[in-house]
Amino acid sequence: MSTLTYAGAPVEVDTEGFLQNTEQWTESMAHEIAAQNGIAELTDRHWQVINFMRRTYLETGSAPSIRTLGKVSGVPIKELYQLFPKGPAKLAAKIAGIPKPRGCI
Amino acid sequence: MILGGGTGGTLIANRVRARLGDEAEIVVVDRDDRHVYQPGLLFVPFGIERPERIVRSRRKQLHSGIELRVAEVDRVEIADDTVHLVDGSTLTYDVLVVATGASLLPEETEGLTGPGWEQTIFTFYTLQGATALHDALERFERGRLVVNMVDLPIKCPVAPLEFCFLADWYLRERGVRDDVQITYATPLDAAFTKPVAASHLAGMLEVKGIGLETEFATGQVDGQTGTLVSYDEREISFDLLVTIPLHGGAALVQRSPGLGDALGFVQTDPHTLQSKAAPNVFAIGDATNLPNSKAGSTTHFEGEALTANIAHFLAGEELEGDYDGHVNCFIEAGFHKALLIDFNYETEPVPGRYPAPHLGPLPLLKASRLNHLAKLAFQPIYWHVLLPGRELPGIGARMSTAGKQLAASQRGDH
Numbered sequence: 001m002s003t004l005t006y007a008g009a010p011v012e013v014d015t016e017g018f019l020q021n022t023e024q025w026t027e028s029m030a031h032e033i034a035a036q037n038g039i040a041e042l043t044d045r046h047w048q049v050i051n052f053m054r055r056t057y058l059e060t061g062s063a064p065s066i067r068t069l070g071k072v073s074g075v076p077i078k079e080l081y082q083l084f085p086k087g088p089a090k091l092a093a094k095i096a097g098i099p100k101p102r103g104c105i
Numbered sequence: 106m107i108l109g110g111g112t113g114g115t116l117i118a119n120r121v122r123a124r125l126g127d128e129a130e131i132v133v134v135d136r137d138d139r140h141v142y143q144p145g146l147l148f149v150p151f152g153i154e155r156p157e158r159i160v161r162s163r164r165k166q167l168h169s170g171i172e173l174r175v176a177e178v179d180r181v182e183i184a185d186d187t188v189h190l191v192d193g194s195t196l197t198y199d200v201l202v203v204a205t206g207a208s209l210l211p212e213e214t215e216g217l218t219g220p221g222w223e224q225t226i227f228t229f230y231t232l233q234g235a236t237a238l239h240d241a242l243e244r245f246e247r248g249r250l251v252v253n254m255v256d257l258p259i260k261c262p263v264a265p266l267e268f269c270f271l272a273d274w275y276l277r278e279r280g281v282r283d284d285v286q287i288t289y290a291t292p293l294d295a296a297f298t299k300p301v302a303a304s305h306l307a308g309m310l311e312v313k314g315i316g317l318e319t320e321f322a323t324g325q326v327d328g329q330t331g332t333l334v335s336y337d338e339r340e341i342s343f344d345l346l347v348t349i350p351l352h353g354g355a356a357l358v359q360r361s362p363g364l365g366d367a368l369g370f371v372q373t374d375p376h377t378l379q380s381k382a383a384p385n386v387f388a389i390g391d392a393t394n395l396p397n398s399k400a401g402s403t404t405h406f407e408g409e410a411l412t413a414n415i416a417h418f419l420a421g422e423e424l425e426g427d428y429d430g431h432v433n434c435f436i437e438a439g440f441h442k443a444l445l446i447d448f449n450y451e452t453e454p455v456p457g458r459y460p461a462p463h464l465g466p467l468p469l470l471k472a473s474r475l476n477h478l479a480k481l482a483f484q485p486i487y488w489h490v491l492l493p494g495r496e497l498p499g500i501g502a503r504m505s506t507a508g509k510q511l512a513a514s515q516r517g518d519h
Binding site: 062064065066067068071072077078080081085086087 | 256257320322324336337351366367368396
């Protein structure tokens, strides 16, 4: 656990940079985390996914998997990989300020 | 009323019968009378197990006084405690247990069931698939063998690795191992989800010369050219593909309003096993959405808590049965050896001894001949001890940390 500064505010993050307290997150932090991870601009489609992730996490206590995102968020998996290259579920969770999605074993 | 006469449905029916006797009328509904010993499927492709030796009658595993109703269920209407059958008739219940397992969804991956399906592309997760793969493997002498788990959750998450280890052994025995490249492609960032076990298992892959391709999220399969394509456009070529397809809950769960999540698994309380849909609906085994392994041992360890909670519920009492996420699995390593892992919601698998601390006799997270013999000896225990709902001597439903080499962070928790 360590502390980073995003958008001028100190936040607690885990060793991989995922926010530990979802309440500390703000929209301006999302832009900054995205930029650090190679996403220069967050489009409406990015926000559709980010908002879905946050809503699901706040309602259920866990981050949705990539399959659930593909089925329910309204953004197909193929496009998720274009929006959030490499690992969409992980990267979107990081930008959305929620903990890393757990492998469900 | 219990939907599903597999591992979970059978052991719950028998345990509730033993606990409540004639106070409860128990009906198990399933669409057929064939109970497959699923751990045996892994061995069928290698000719170690024969298909007819791992199937028995569902009815014969149920204690007398329990009815098996062979029927296809359309859906459950939770609001009026009714199960609707496909033939239009209905059944009502006071308490429902959903034990309908997980279903394979190969058609959800683009191209997977297209050209090459069951010719160069197989799964050993069904009896028919495992049998067909046996024939194909016998003829396989050179080329690229790719084992691919499409995504989690799957039944028995260690089975793809076990398949790799056994394939290495099987091809070596046949003297063709040097002409076959084996690759394991997984969407995870390591060989397994749990860090300590993952590093042990990755080491085993390396020693056996099995390639590991991580973070490979399969988007498409082309059976004509023999290519797996990931969503981020990486490609893996194969001559023989062994796929572990996407899993979802039973279709009837999807058709039952309010019962399942987006993937069709029953939304279940991780400790009481009560569904989130209604207080008189419970779930067990692979049918749940719990964040642990879909495995027979999970189901077995859930049995104790669920039986207690059904009795509490019927008596109007508070649910006191508390499942801790306990799982254990034998991991077949090839060359007549196997590993054993033991873990729960909180504690990852680590080295040690099981079931007795320090004495064992079974070593944890270490390949041994004794673990292999125990794995092979398990089928009679399954039919004669686990399904009838008897206790396994020395094996508690709750996980123990005694005698385990835990990391400092885990010791602090317990």
